[in-house]
Amino acid sequence: MDAAADGPRRYLVRTFGCQMNENDSERISGLLEADGLTPATSEDDADVIVLNTCCIRENADNRLYGTLGHLKSRKDARPDLQIVVGGCLAQKDRDQVRARAPYVDVVLGTHNVHRAAELVAQARAGGPITEILDAAVADDATMFPSALATRSGPGHTAWVTIQIGCDNSCAFCIVPAVRGPEISRPFDALVAEVEALAADGVTEVTLLGQNVNSYGRDLTLAARRAGDDVRVRPLFADLLRATGAVDGIRRVRYTSPHPKDLRPETIAAMAEVPEVCSHLHLPLQSGSDRVLAAMHRGYTAERYLERLAAARAEIDDLAVTTDIIVGFPGETEEDFARTLEVAAEAAYDSAYTFVYSPRPGTEAAEMADQEVPAEVVAERFDRLKVVVERTAVAAHRARVGRVEEVAVEGPSRKDPSVLTGRTAQNKLVHFPSPTPLRAGTYAQVRVTDAAAHHLRGELVDVVAPARHRTRIPVAAV
Numbered sequence: 001m002d003a004a005a006d007g008p009r010r011y012l013v014r015t016f017g018c019q020m021n022e023n024d025s026e027r028i029s030g031l032l033e034a035d036g037l038t039p040a041t042s043e044d045d046a047d048v049i050v051l052n053t054c055c056i057r058e059n060a061d062n063r064l065y066g067t068l069g070h071l072k073s074r075k076d077a078r079p080d081l082q083i084v085v086g087g088c089l090a091q092k093d094r095d096q097v098r099a100r101a102p103y104v105d106v107v108l109g110t111h112n113v114h115r116a117a118e119l120v121a122q123a124r125a126g127g128p129i130t131e132i133l134d135a136a137v138a139d140d141a142t143m144f145p146s147a148l149a150t151r152s153g154p155g156h157t158a159w160v161t162i163q164i165g166c167d168n169s170c171a172f173c174i175v176p177a178v179r180g181p182e183i184s185r186p187f188d189a190l191v192a193e194v195e196a197l198a199a200d201g202v203t204e205v206t207l208l209g210q211n212v213n214s215y216g217r218d219l220t221l222a223a224r225r226a227g228d229d230v231r232v233r234p235l236f237a238d239l240l241r242a243t244g245a246v247d248g249i250r251r252v253r254y255t256s257p258h259p260k261d262l263r264p265e266t267i268a269a270m271a272e273v274p275e276v277c278s279h280l281h282l283p284l285q286s287g288s289d290r291v292l293a294a295m296h297r298g299y300t301a302e303r304y305l306e307r308l309a310a311a312r313a314e315i316d317d318l319a320v321t322t323d324i325i326v327g328f329p330g331e332t333e334e335d336f337a338r339t340l341e342v343a344a345e346a347a348y349d350s351a352y353t354f355v356y357s358p359r360p361g362t363e364a365a366e367m368a369d370q371e372v373p374a375e376v377v378a379e380r381f382d383r384l385k386v387v388v389e390r391t392a393v394a395a396h397r398a399r400v401g402r403v404e405e406v407a408v409e410g411p412s413r414k415d416p417s418v419l420t421g422r423t424a425q426n427k428l429v430h431f432p433s434p435t436p437l438r439a440g441t442y443a444q445v446r447v448t449d450a451a452a453h454h455l456r457g458e459l460v461d462v463v464a465p466a467r468h469r470t471r472i473p474v475a476a477v
């Protein structure tokens with residue numbers, strides 16, 4: 001039976017990947033809504049289920065095929081259910097997805113997200129479709145045909161993809177192979193997009209790219225090739241300033257800068273523009289120069305720490321987070337000891353730590369003979385966690401007693417009488433409120449307690465009520 005027989009068809013998007021993947025999920029949701037679909041509350045009442053995949057690590061594949069297996073029984077019971085597989089794994093393994101799950105209705109690449117709604121409609125009428133645009137031939141105009149952001153619903157935060165793809169070649173990373181070369185979206189279009197979002201009630205934007213500091217390099221080169229006399233400008237810093245200046249925008253975040261390209265102009269923009277949040281996510285990957293060289297990261301541990309110190313010296317109250325990979329092929333105990341030292345010295349507020357996962361097609365996947373035994377990796381992983389938690393707890397304890405501005409996200413999942421929000425440093429804060437405050441409200445909260453991954457506090461004052469309607473969330477897994 002078609003769950004839509006008595007009303008508009010309903011969709012559900014499940015996001016498996018990074019913030020860019022999440023942004024694509026929002027665009028897919030927005031396009032489906034523009035086509036008349038409405039959000040489903042669960043898989044039970046969904047007529048279209050979109051799996052927006054990721055392939056950064058191996059377990060991402062396993063999760064997708066596990067989920068597809070379970071969706072097959074749903075589809076057997078309800079043949080009208082449409083299953084869409086999009087995202088990086090679809091881009092990379094289109095044939096495998098089709099072969100392993102022939103019942104999938106639409107396989108959609110990362111560079112034709114804008115076609116999502118049309119493909120769903122076409123597949124409904126004419127049967128399964130696979131459409132993957134080659135990353136090497138995609139451009140901004142094809143991928144973002146509308147000048148305005150497509151959103152799935154109102155809310156106080158929004159992602160803005162400023163750059164597609166990556167021109168680096170980190171030995172472990174599959175992203176350049178699936179997301180293609182770096183393409184910067186036009187500066188004016190991005191500012192216009194942020195203005196439109198602000199007019200829609202958004203107060204916080206996160207600028208997204210794999211290497212945001214090189215934003216605009218391709219635009220400058222293209223302008224030069226066209227004969228324009230343009231000077232090379234640190235366009236990313238300009239973009240931070242321009243988006244921070246948009247009326248109604250209270251917070252600008254971005255992710256990720258590459259340590260080798262973190263420029264003084266970016267640090268200056270962070271220091272000088274009050275809207276740009278005092279949070280730097282600076283992926284370290286390893287503290288060993290030998291491993292960093294094998295990874296082709298383009299910096300040494302010393303250089304990394306110098307840049308971090310420069311950022312801390314200029315930006316008031318800077319929170320620093322990172323990504324670290326444990327068990328890169330050939331990582332010795334000595335290499336890992338350097339990672340622990342650098343992590344301790346960097347004094348991170350938090351870190352995403354990953355067990356190295358070989359990705360076929362990457363340079364590191366050819367180094368299987370240097371694989372670090374799983375039990376050694378597991379033990380190192382735990383030791384790294386201890387070091388990071390130590391600095392995280394210390395950084396959080398130092399905040400106790402301070403009054404911080406918190407953007408309310410909603411009731412806490414564990415205790416609905418407690419609200420959850422985020423500070424400019426991206427710290428999660430739980431605090432009771434005598435009156436319910438809507439998501440998007442900015443409040444002053446005094447920090448009373450600190451743990452490794454969150455703060456607790458008490459409400460002092462409401463500084464700005466929410467400006468938007470309540471957002472319908474995109475389901476994430």
Ligand code: SAH
Binds near residue numbers: 174285
């Ligand atoms: N462009 C960003 C990272 C994108 S991928 C940057 O350069 O910082 C997000 C994180 O996933 C990486 O920082 C890395 O820590 C991790 N990662 C990427 N490939 C991986 C792999 N093969 N195994 C384990 N972790 C990986």
Ligand code: SF4
Binds near residue numbers: 170175176210
């Ligand atoms: Fe991957 Fe490196 Fe590009 Fe980041 S900078 S996406 S880790 S290749």
Ligand code: F3S
Binds near residue numbers: 016017018021089
């Ligand atoms: Fe995953 Fe693709 Fe992001 S591989 S991490 S969803 S760019």
